[in-house]
Amino acid sequence: MPGTLLYAQSGGVTAVINATASAVITEARARKVKVLAARNGILGALREELIDTSKESAAAIRALAHTPGGAFGSCRVKLKSLEADRARYERLLAVFKAHDVRWFLYNGGNDSADTALKVSRLAAEFDYPLTCIGVPKTVDNDLAVTDCCPGFGSAAKYTAVSVREAALDVAAMAETSTKVFVYEAMGRHAGWLAAAAGLAGKGSDDAPHLILFPERPYDEADFLAQVKKIVARVGYCVVVASEGIRSADGKFVADAGGGKDSFGHTQLGGVASFLAGRVKDQLGMKVHWTLPDYLQRSARHLASKTDLEQAMAVGKTAVQFALKGMNATMPVIRRTSDAPYRWKIEAAPLEKVANHEKTMPAGFIRKDGYGITASARRYLEPLIRGESPPPYGRDGIPKYVTLKNVAVKAKLADFTG
Structure with a gap:
């Protein structure tokens, strides 16, 4: 399939963000789509520091699913409005054009959803065929719309x-x-x-x-x-x-x-x-x-199996949404049953996620303010269920993977903005 998919990680990483990355790359490979990863998140995209994931073996990509951290590097950089940060947004678009990026997957929280939304609007303004997908991730569980958040x-x-x-x-x-x-x-x-x-x-x-x-x-x-x-x-x-x-x-x-x-x-x-x-x-x-x-x-080493499965599900579905042209969208988790616990992935518009914060419902906090209620327990318990430990070596240490992270050749002048 012509075109390239660019994946980037944003903000504080989680125990399972690499599992999402693994699912993204695996699904894209199955569909014959080339995947580049931005080194250190949006900074890598701005600096044209892009990683060719095709240089990684299938075994290494599978091992990402049990490796913590952020395999390609992340960053805490928030782009301002299209007007205030015009040069940066136009630089992103130039990098995308130079590498034929047609799908942009930004794996992060509220601010990242906002950035993906703005990039999608800029691409539309310049009539550039780009599909932007926000992929949910945060340990704080404060993303709007989704029932819970991977991580x-x-x-x-x-x-x-x-x-x-x-x-x-x-x-x-x-x-x-x-x-x-x-x-x-x-x-x-x-x-x-x-x-x-x-x-x-x-x-x-x-x-x-x-x-x-x-x-x-x-x-x-x-x-x-x-x-x-x-x-x-x-x-x-x-x-x-x-x-x-x-x-x-x-x-x-x-x-x-x-x-x-x-x-x-x-x-x-x-x-x-x-x-x-x-x-x-x-x-x-x-x-x-x-x-x-x-x-x-x-x-x-103590990851929730439920969390791991959800992290991989949003990654796989993000690629599917992207290839369907579902622009400015995020795959989110919808709970369909508490007992037994059941969930599925649905599409949500980024504008309903971006810069919205989900705090604890009043009904989840005990009346005296110092504990959780039965409702909170019903919500929380399924999310920590199940174990999926990493493989351990004979030295007693988990066998985590470090990728080669081979850079693609830059095509543009250095960016100093």
Whole structure:
């Protein structure tokens, strides 16, 4: 088939984004379509740093499905409006024309969906035959329209399992040592990962005992009172806090004062350490805290099988949508049944996804604001089900793959914009 497909990864990677890449390349190969990958996301497309995936063996592409990270490199770069970033958009189009790119698949979150939408509009303006597809990915689960987002289920499983295991450790030591343990979960504006920690226990005295959501204002006096009460009742207290919790005035509790990144996001500086300090100073209890950070999204060894299957399904379907000419579209997941859990892939227009953020429904957060409801549990549990561990070598380390990433020859002048 004439024409080239360009695939790019965007934003923070996940344990299964490479599984999506694997599915994209495998499906395109089956349809005799050449796939180029942009090195370091949209930056690679702008710089004409493109990778020829045909140089990779079928075995290497299959191995991507169990390898974490971003095989081609990702970046946090958001293009502005077509008017404000005109030169960059026109450069993208020039690169696409130079390499006969007719299908552009951008694997990312809200901002990436917005970029794909804008590129599709520019191509239409210049009457260039280009089909743009947004491919969903984020550990934060905050994409609109889709029931869940590939990448979230595995991070959620890692969170729930880690909290369960750590809680057993704390319980064993509580009599003479640690009374309070604080676990920080990713989630700037949406508390989905913090909520997933709630799957670690079911009883009222099971950890986590307190979950702090960004959807609820942080009240320090009430929080400390709750910690004191739980320690008195249970003997210890496990707290899970979303990195993006805010005080009543809207300020991030963990604002590190480091300015904003290219996406306009405030640099957050460790809410767990802050909370641990307040508990120690105000209640005089021994506290331990953890900041799993990248571990949450890179833990492929503990990936959810459901998440892996969905990540590969959106990749395969993205290619099918692209070849059908379904421009400015995203393959999204629709849940058709809770019990048994059933789902399917549908098409959604990018304009309904771009720059929209899905936060936790009020009905998912317990009335006291410190835990999840039965509705949240029904939604979350299927997403972490199943195991699909990577193959391990005799050295005890997973057998992950590193691609050759052979560059194609540049045809245009260097871009300095």
